[in-house]
Structure formats: C-alpha cells, structure tokens
Amino acid sequence: MAAKEKSDNEPDGITSVVPAPFLRAQVNETGKLATQTETTGSQDLSKLQVTDASSERSLSVGAAARKRRPVSPRPRPEAREDNSAQYCNALGIDHSLLNGRGVDFDHILTDLGWDGKLKDGKTADDLETDIRREIGRVQASSWLGHLESQEGQVNGLAQLFDRAIEEYTGRSVVYIEAQAEGLQVKVSNQKLLQAELQNLLKSPERD
Structure with missing residues (x-):
C-alpha cells in the first residue's frame, strides 16, 4: 500500500512533467564548482593582500634603515695660520710679494715635501729641483694658454680677411x-x- 501511495504521488508523465535526473545532477555539480571557485578566489586574494603588506613593510623598514645609517663626515682641510710675514721678515724678504697668499704658498711647499722640515731622505737640492720643476710646469702651461689664445686671434683675423675678400669678389671687382x-x-x-x-x-x- 505504501509503495502504491508513493507511486500515486509521483508524476506519471501524463498529468505532469517528470524532471530529468541528469540535469539535476549537472545543476548540483555546477553549484558546487561555483562555491569552490569563490572560496579559492577569496583565499588567493587574502594571500595576495598579506604578501603585499609584508613587502611594503619590508620596503619601509629598509628605507628607514637607510635613513638612519650614519654618514661619515668628510675630512676638512686643516686650517693653517699665515706666518708668511714673520718668515719673510726673518729672511729679509718683502712679504707683500705673496699678495696675501701665504697659506697657499705653505700648502704648495707641503706638497713639494716641506712641512717645516725636509722629509726623510730628501735634501735641500732635491727640494730646489722640485720647486724649479713646478715653476717650469706652471710657466709652460701659461705659455700654452697664451699660444692658444693667440692662435684663436689669428684664426679670427684669417676669417675676417676671407670675408673681406669674398665681399670684394664678383661685382665689387668689376666696379x-x-x-x-x-x-x-x-x-x-x-x-x-x-x-x-x-x-x-x-x-x-x-x-
């Protein structure tokens, strides 16, 4: 009786439509796949957000560390007192010849090996030779600069002559x-x- 009542309650295909079991299964599987996709997408987004936050945090920490890194100060040249007037007076030389550049003169002597006394293994003749060599180098460089300037002036005059000749050619010559x-x-x-x-x-x- 129960089986008969159950069969009576089910659609018989005449008075009502019987749904296809394959379509029901396909709809159920599609819903499951959509749910899984949404879950996976949300997990990936959370991972990406966490990764981006950690990278930004590491970058900010690195930048702060670079800012906090102490910078070593550059060594400043040692200030020297201009004692050229005293030395010149002791040697009987007019200190006005230095034109107030006694400190620069002192630095030059230091570069040549004189720092109040001769360096080890260096004689007065060696110091004189170095000074004369430096003077010759400066004179040569100044002469080279003078020659270059003269050469530039000569080139300028040559251009002026060429221009004058061009102006007197053609109709000017005929005239x-x-x-x-x-x-x-x-x-x-x-x-x-x-x-x-x-x-x-x-x-x-x-x-």
Missing part, C-alpha cells in the same frame, strides 16, 4: 676695374688738354 679705367681715361684727357694749352701759348698772338 673697381671700371673705376680704374675711368681714371685712366680722365688722366689721358687731362694730358691732351695740357698739351693743347701749351701749343696755344707757344703760337704767336694775332693782332
């Missing part, structure tokens, strides 16, 4: 030649006129 020919004609006419006047003066006057 100058025409003026010269006109002057020659004028001179010859003056000579002829002078000769005629002399002939008239030599001829006897008519009564």
